[in-house]
Amino acid sequence: MIHLDRRTSMKRLVDGIVRALVVVGALTATGASAQGITLTIATHYTDEQRGPLTGCLREYERLNPGTAIVHRQLSYRDFLQTLFMSRMSGKPPDIYNLSTAWTAQLVESGALAVPPAAVTDFVVGNYLANTSETMTANGHVWGIPAEVDVYMLIYNKILFARAGIAKPPTNADEFVKDAASISKSNRQGQLTTAGFGFGPSPDQVVAPFLTLLNSNGGSLFSPDRKSTNLTSATARDALETEVRLFTTKGTSRGAAPNQFSSGSLGMMIVPNWYQKQLHQELGEHFDETVGVAPIPGGMNWRTVQYGFFWAVDATSQHPAEAWALLKWLNTARTPGGRSCVGDMLLDLGALTGNKDDLAASAADIGNPFMRPFVDALSSGRALPEVSIPHANEIKDLLSNYTERALLGMLSPEQALSEADNGIRLILRESE
Amino acid sequence: MTKRQAIPYVFLTPVMLFGVVFFVLPIGFAFYLTFTNFQAFVPHRGVGLLNYKYLLARDPFFFQTMRNTAVFALGSLALEIPIALIVAYTISKSRFRAFWRSIYWLPMATNVVAIAFVWKFLLDGPTGLLNRILDVFGLPGPGWLTDPKFAMLSVILVFVWMTLGSNMLLLSAGMEGIDESSYEAARMDGANTFHILTRVAIPLLKPTLLFVMTTDLIVCLSSFPLMLVLTEGGPAQTTTVTALYMYQMAFANLRLGRASAAAFILFLLILAVTMLQLRLFRRGGIDAY
Numbered sequence: 001m002i003h004l005d006r007r008t009s010m011k012r013l014v015d016g017i018v019r020a021l022v023v024v025g026a027l028t029a030t031g032a033s034a035q036g037i038t039l040t041i042a043t044h045y046t047d048e049q050r051g052p053l054t055g056c057l058r059e060y061e062r063l064n065p066g067t068a069i070v071h072r073q074l075s076y077r078d079f080l081q082t083l084f085m086s087r088m089s090g091k092p093p094d095i096y097n098l099s100t101a102w103t104a105q106l107v108e109s110g111a112l113a114v115p116p117a118a119v120t121d122f123v124v125g126n127y128l129a130n131t132s133e134t135m136t137a138n139g140h141v142w143g144i145p146a147e148v149d150v151y152m153l154i155y156n157k158i159l160f161a162r163a164g165i166a167k168p169p170t171n172a173d174e175f176v177k178d179a180a181s182i183s184k185s186n187r188q189g190q191l192t193t194a195g196f197g198f199g200p201s202p203d204q205v206v207a208p209f210l211t212l213l214n215s216n217g218g219s220l221f222s223p224d225r226k227s228t229n230l231t232s233a234t235a236r237d238a239l240e241t242e243v244r245l246f247t248t249k250g251t252s253r254g255a256a257p258n259q260f261s262s263g264s265l266g267m268m269i270v271p272n273w274y275q276k277q278l279h280q281e282l283g284e285h286f287d288e289t290v291g292v293a294p295i296p297g298g299m300n301w302r303t304v305q306y307g308f309f310w311a312v313d314a315t316s317q318h319p320a321e322a323w324a325l326l327k328w329l330n331t332a333r334t335p336g337g338r339s340c341v342g343d344m345l346l347d348l349g350a351l352t353g354n355k356d357d358l359a360a361s362a363a364d365i366g367n368p369f370m371r372p373f374v375d376a377l378s379s380g381r382a383l384p385e386v387s388i389p390h391a392n393e394i395k396d397l398l399s400n401y402t403e404r405a406l407l408g409m410l411s412p413e414q415a416l417s418e419a420d421n422g423i424r425l426i427l428r429e430s431e
Numbered sequence: 432m433t434k435r436q437a438i439p440y441v442f443l444t445p446v447m448l449f450g451v452v453f454f455v456l457p458i459g460f461a462f463y464l465t466f467t468n469f470q471a472f473v474p475h476r477g478v479g480l481l482n483y484k485y486l487l488a489r490d491p492f493f494f495q496t497m498r499n500t501a502v503f504a505l506g507s508l509a510l511e512i513p514i515a516l517i518v519a520y521t522i523s524k525s526r527f528r529a530f531w532r533s534i535y536w537l538p539m540a541t542n543v544v545a546i547a548f549v550w551k552f553l554l555d556g557p558t559g560l561l562n563r564i565l566d567v568f569g570l571p572g573p574g575w576l577t578d579p580k581f582a583m584l585s586v587i588l589v590f591v592w593m594t595l596g597s598n599m600l601l602l603s604a605g606m607e608g609i610d611e612s613s614y615e616a617a618r619m620d621g622a623n624t625f626h627i628l629t630r631v632a633i634p635l636l637k638p639t640l641l642f643v644m645t646t647d648l649i650v651c652l653s654s655f656p657l658m659l660v661l662t663e664g665g666p667a668q669t670t671t672v673t674a675l676y677m678y679q680m681a682f683a684n685l686r687l688g689r690a691s692a693a694a695f696i697l698f699l700l701i702l703a704v705t706m707l708q709l710r711l712f713r714r715g716g717i718d719a720y
Contacts, residue, residue, distance in 0.1 A: 081682045188565070188572040190557035200663065253577035253666050254556040393684040400492070403667040407579055422491050 036066025037318050039325060042083065042093035044076040045344075052347055056329060056340035067321060080105075080392070087111065087315070094316040095326060097146055100134035100307045100384070101391040107137040108389060113312040113319050114140055122327055128377070131353025134384040135309040143311035144330050146341060148351040149271035150373045150382045151207050151304045153293045154278075156182075159193065159266045160291075168267075168293035172212070172241040175267075175296035179250025182266035194255030196245050197265040202399035204257065208269040209402055210304045212238035214383050215297020220398075221386050226427055230398075230420040239405055239412040246406050253407060269295065271306075272373040275349035292372045294381075305382035307353070310341075332356045351377060390426050397422045461691045469688035482692035492668060493693070496676040497700075499583065503672055504651035506587040507594075512644060514591065515598035516636075520628050522599070523606045532603060536596035543593070547660035550589045551576065576662055579669045586670050590657055594650075598643055605639030606632060641712045645705055652701045673697050 041057075043050065050071070057069045072093055074082045080102060086092045098106065106112050115123075120141050123132050131145040155168045163182045169175040179195025186192050199205045210220060218234030221227070229235055245251045257268040261281035279286050295301045310330070312322045329340045338346070342357030346364045351373060358365065358374070365374045376382040388394065398419050405415035465482055469475040486493045522531045538546065553560045554575035562572030575585040609632060617631045633640070655675035658664055664671035664679070671679075674697065681690035 078682070080685060084685060186557060186566070188557075188562060188570075190562065190572060190574065192557045200665070252556070252574065254574050390684065393686075396679070396683065397491075400668055403665065407667050409579060409667055418491060425489070 036068065037321060038068045038070055039095060039318060039322055040070045040072055040093040041095040041097070042072045042074050042079075042086075043097035044074055044079055045097070045348075046073065049348055050344055052343040053329070053340055056343075060325060060328060067325075069325070083111075087313070092313045092315060094313055094318060094322045096311050096313065097308050098143070098311055099391075100309055101387055101395075103135050103137050103142060103309075103387040105387075105389045105391065106311075107140075107142060111314055112142050113314045113316060113322075115143060115312070116320075116323055119144065119323050119327060122330075126330075126355055128353040128355065128358075130305070130377070130380065130382070130384055131307055134307055134387060135311075137387065143309040144326050145353045146308040146310050147345050147348070148305060148307040148353050148377065149273055150351065150376050151211050151269050151271050151295070152372055152376060153267055153269055153295055154260070154274065155267045155291045155293060156260065156263065156265065156289055157291045158289055159263070163266075168291060169296040170294070170301075171296055171298045172237075176241060176244045176248055176250060179245050179266060180248040183249050183251070185249065191249065191252045191255055193264045193266070194252060194259070195250035195266040197251060197255035197257050197259060197268045199253070199256055199403075202396050204270070205399040205402055206395055207271075207304055209238055209242060209398075211269055211295040211302070212241055212297055214302035214304065215295050215300065217300065219383070221388065225386065225388055228420050228423050228427075230416040230423070235416055236412050239402065239416060242402070243405055243408075243412055246408070253403075263289075272351055272370060273349045275369050276347075277349075279349075287368075290369060292369055294372065294376070301381065303376055303382050304385060305377060306385040330354060332360065336360055353377075388427070390429070394423050394426055397426070461694065464688045464691040465695055467688045469691075470686045475688065478688070482689045483696070485689065486693055486696060492671070492676060493673070495668060496671050496673040499668075499670065500652055500672040500674070500697075502583055503587060503590075503670075504648060506583070507590050507651045508644065508647055510587065511591045511594055511598055511647065512640070515595055515602055515643070516628075516633070516640075518595065519599045519602035519606055520632060523603060528603075532600060535599050538593050539596045543656045544660050546589065546593055547657055550585075551661060554585055554589075577666055579666050582662055582666055582670045586658055586661060589661065590651075590654075593657070594647070598647065601643050602636065602639055605636045608639075609635045637712065641709070644712070645708055648704060648708060649701055652704065653697065 045053070047054070054071070057071070061067055061069055076099075079099075083092065083096065123141050123144055127145050131148050132141055135142050135145065153168060159182050160166075160168070160178070163178070165178050165181060169178045175196075182193060182195040183191055184193040198208050213220065213235055216234035216237055218229055218232055218238070220229065222229060255265060257265065257270050257274070259265045260268055260274075261278060278290055282289055295303045310326045312319050312326070316322055330342075332339050332342075336359075338357050338360045339354060342352055342354055342361065345352045346357070346361050349370075351365070351370075352358065364370065385391075401410070401415040401419035401422075404410040405412045410418070466477055466479060467475045468478045468481070518535060522528050522535075525531060556562065556572070556574040556577055559572075559575065561575065565572040573581045575581050613631050613635065614627055617627050622630065653674050655672055655678060658670045658672060658675050659678070662670045664675050673693065677690050677693040677697065680686050680693060
């Protein structure tokens with residue numbers, strides 16, 4: 001009797017659990033359909049930087065009931081690492097804002113979703129070719145171009161005038177001479193005013209060298225991207241120019257672009273987004289202080305262009321919705337107006353390859369600061385950064401050896417030869 | 432096994448499980464990774480000893496970082512132990528001991544990132560306080576953090592300042608354990624303060640010194656946050672220690688297999704140095720320690 005009671009109770013308990021599970025399952029399913037989908041976007045932009053975009057995301061949610069959009073901010077330096085970890089954990093974001101330098105690595109690993117034909121057509125028809133080329137690999141355009149930045153020479157007009165220099169340098173010799181003329185040292189031998197400043201990040205160490213290399217008619221990689229041109233005479237000339245900046249006291253390792261606004265830096269080769277920072281720091285003195293000039297590399301000067309693009313993760317559960325959102329964010333909101341992404345980028349002081357956004361931003365990009373950057377981009381003088389596997393590692397290695405030459409620890413030939421060896425090893429891995 | 436014999440293991444099971452999940456398994460997995468080309472976004476495969484071979488024979492920076500690690504560890508130990516000893520001895524003979532110990536210990540309560548940022552300002556080339564003070568006396572001031580010749584020295588000095596409190600506290604505790612009668616006997620025999628420190632206090636402090644030196648050496652050989660924030664390993668990698676290089680390899684270049692191999696090489700180095708240190712210091716009658 002007791003056993004029977006126990007069996008009956010157990011049966012009732014199991015029945016109850018099964019019914020409860022069915023009810024919970026049904027409720028969950030109903031709830032899920034009512035909740036709709038959630039799209040996660042990962043970018044390196046801070047809350048303040050993506051302000052205009054956030055408003056658009058909320059608007060998109062209102063226009064598309066059932067779609068929720070979550071933003072995840074990742075630091076630029078840790079972006080690939082975090083992206084990798086989130087993919088390992090099975091919870092990657094749906095949408096990424098990626099550096100174009102990583103295209104090859106991410107495409108090779110199958111991390112990115114192939115965009116639908118409509119998105120590819122949208123990119124081909126609406127963006128400057130040199131911005132979409134950097135995210136093209138294996139016959140596909142892997143997303144929608146986003147921020148574009150171009151390096152140019154920014155100089156302090158006041159310091160130039162004080163040094164009796166009428167115009168910014170146009171070639172390597174003038175560059176070195178002007179930097180030395182502007183520099184001032186204290187009695188301890190420290191530069192209190194530096195003619196030129198660079199670094200401290202690997203990007204900012206390498207970029208000036210690459211602009212001079214490009215201006216000399218060189219390029220970092222061979223056309224097949226299996227070796228470098230670092231042992232060429234053009235590369236040596238470019239690095240020697242930078243070394244001369246050090247030996248003539250035109251700069252020192254401590255002179256960095258963040259000192260520009262304090263009036264202790266004559267020149268720096270930096271991207272266009274410095275505009276906002278300089279405006280904030282210099283205020284009403286911006287126009288009388290800041291000048292923009294071509295890279296001092298002679299008549300055939302060239303510069304470096306780098307960028308970002310929007311992509312969708314290959315494992316996203318909602319690729320169609322993700323691409324729809326991206327297309328909406330990058331389409332002009334009103335005829336003749338700008339897109340949401342365009343609003344954010346122009347507010348940041350960044351450039352865009354979106355033709356509609358460029359056309360609608362005459363006032364923002366037509367000012368004396370931005371005009372040279374836009375001209376460099378549209379004239380083809382800005383050469384896109386090459387997308388190659390292990391791009392970050394290659395940049396770090398080149399930065400390490402460049403720095404050794406600048407600080408006199410290695411001769412330019414030795415440094416470039418060592419860098420060439422190291423980079424070849426990395427490139428060979430990808431074969 | 433009887434029930435009585437099994438009971439301790441039952442109680443130990445949660446701790447052992449914790450150890451297995453959070454210690455043994457990760458180390459085992461890391462060791463497995465050393466034999467793969469594990470890197471982010473690429474399917475990995477076994478590569479045998481290739482990671483070790485690369486680091487020991489082809490990597491252009493690995494041995495430099497080992498050298499930097501040795502300089503940092505030896506430099507730090509050479510400065511921090513004598514200074515901590517002198518400070519601990521002085522405090523043990525002074526009034527308001529608790530107050531002085533608190534003051535010297537304060538940097539330990541501060542985050543390493545905050546410490547690095549404060550020192551970055553103090554050691555700045557043209558505008559840093561240190562160079563301004565040197566200038567007042569007409570002395571030259573180098574780029575403490577930007578000159579390759581001075582960067583490592585600067586990192587060592589900041590590290591010594593940062594860890595002085597903890598060493599001083601441990602040595603003070605050791606000194607408190609020395610019977611006052613030993614000092615009195617020495618004084619009666621005519622010993623001065625220097626003699627008491629070198630002939631009485633230090634020999635009796637050997638067990639504490641061994642502990643401080645061993646733990647400090649392990650910390651020095653594996654530490655990198657200070658360099659990461661203060662110099663980012665620069666200029667030109669002159670302050671990149673192996674632990675920092677390993678971190679960059681794993682989390683910037685996403686080469687997890689190679690970084691794991693570097694971690695095991697560093698582990699073997701630390702183990703060898705620690706064993707050697709223990710062997711040397713256990714000579715002279717402190718085997719019981």
